[in-house]
Amino acid sequence: MADLFADDAPPAPPPELPANAPLADKLRPQALGDVVGQEHVTGPEGAIGRMVAAGKLGSMILWGPPGTGKTSIARLLANAVGLRFVAISAVFSGVADLKKVFAEARTAAKAGQRTLLFVDEIHRFNRAQQDGFLPFVEDGTVTLVGATTENPSFELNAALLSRCQVLILHRLDDRALGTLIDRAEAEVGRPVPLTPPAREALVASADGDGRFLLNQVETLFDVELQEPLDPAGMAALLNRRVPVYDKDREGHYNLISALHKSLRGSDPQASLYYLARMLVAGEEPLYVIRRLTRFASEDIGLADPQALVQCLAAKDAYDFLGSPEGELAIVQACLYCAVAPKSNAAYAAQKAAWRAARDTGSLAPPAHILNAPTKLMKDIGHGKGYAYDHESDDAFSGADYWPEEMERQEFYRPTDRGFEARVRERLEFWDARRNALQSSGTTNQGS
Incomplete structure (x- = not known):
């Protein structure tokens, strides 16, 4: 791995x-090979590994959870290919800072x-600020x-x-987090004062954040x-980590999508897990009830049909009881x-009916079912x-x-699942009656 990331110019020494x-x-890792948990991009077959081996580095976006090595990878990339490294934060920087950085880069x-x-x-x-990067990236002033x-x-x-190029960094798995603990113990010169079960609990509590x-x-x-502390002692000493979850960000939509698809797949265990993930992280319970409804x-x-009743009853129960008692109703x-048995027949019917309504415009209903409140x-x-009837x-x-x-649509x-099976029988009965009446000429056609 060390040869892969070698360069003609010696890497800059780490700051004291x-x-x-x-x-x-x-x-902090001193070489790309030291970065844990991201071998899929930093390894010899990964995108970064290939770039460094070729000595040609393109602009990239590192996308991943907190604590997965994004800053370290960027710094080590600069060393690996002999580039001047400049770091800024979008939180603390403005247009003036960007102009200064670009001017210095041109010099x-x-x-x-x-x-x-x-x-x-x-x-x-x-x-607008993102657009400001374009000319400097295009002309090679900076590798972003x-x-x-x-x-x-x-x-x-x-x-x-x-x-x-967008490169996805993964949350650190248990093996990668264990490696970080090993390195910490080597640095300090003694083991972390935890029992083996507490050590496992510590790794789990990190939620992939190194x-x-x-x-x-x-x-x-x-x-x-x-x-050494056991899991209970460690939990008492260390504050519980709040799960990473921004209610208006991607984590929010990922979990609600996972909940919806687990429900659709009739997996109550996975559904309950994602429901718990959302509520434990602080999601508004009424939002979850709206999604269930x-x-x-x-x-x-x-x-x-009782599924809708259950969801609305859960809303009423939560309004009445509040949290945490009302969460049991959810x-x-x-x-x-x-x-419950699954059917999207009503959903499909809505889309088809809405499409027909848009396509047919303002066709009048047949005269025989129109109200006649006046003599005219x-x-x-x-x-x-x-x-x-x-x-x-x-x-x-x-x-x-x-x-x-318009022809009859x-x-x-309805499917043959659950109560819809009975609905289907009813529709088939009415269709047969309608066809028989029309064949005999006794059905009303508005004449």
Whole structure:
């Protein structure tokens, strides 16, 4: 791995760290091969590995969760290919800062020194500011490496994205996080004061964030402990980590999508897990109930009409009880929806009916089903020949209710699952009666 990242010019020595520097800074990787958990991009077959081996570095966007090595990778990339490294944060930088960076990069370029510009939280720049990068990226003044925790498709300009390769960094798995603990123990010279189960719990609590893990490890090293902590003792010492979850960001939409698809797939266990993920992270319970209610109509419908009732009852129960007692009603609605028979027939019927309504415009209903509150309207045939269904056999007249210019349509096609199976039988019965009446000429056609 070391040969892969070698360069003609020796890499810049790491800056001298003060003795009281955070453990996470002391353990920053010194070569791309030291970066843990991202071998799919930094390894010999990864995009970064191939770029470095070729000595040609293109602009890129590093997209991944917090604490996965985005800043370290950018810094090590500059060293690996001999570029001048400049780092800014979109949170603290403005137009004046960007102009200064670009001016310095142009001056350096004239002296034969190319610049790697690392922009942390690049999605925080507005659209106009993002456009400002384009000419400097295109003419090679800077090689841009942007870092973001948000989906670039939604947060970055298409023009900027078209000039950058998007590389996805993964949340660190248990093996990678374990490696970081091993390195911390080697740096400090003693083991983390935890029992094996507590060590596993610490790794799980990091939620894939390497920096968070090392900060927790440093806290454990700083506390004088008489004996290793068990999971309960560790939890009492370390504050519980709040799950990474922005209600208006991608994590929000990913979890609600996972919940919806688990419900649709009739997996109550996975559905309950994603419901818990959202509520534990602080999602507004009424938002979840609204999504469950939508699901009850979209993916269950008349296969089990009680699903909609259960969701609305959960809303009333939560309004009445509040949290946390009312959350059990949400769980009940979630489980009911997960185990209910599924049908999207109502959803498909809605889309088909809406499409037909748009396509047919303002066709008039047949005259025999129009109201006739005035003599003029009666004279022109409104309501003439209307058959009152309750006066017909089976309370069914078989009349034609469609505009004269339009053939009868079939929007709703019930499945043979759940209650819809009975609905299907009913529709088949009515269709047979209608066909028989029309064949005999006894059905009302508005004449």
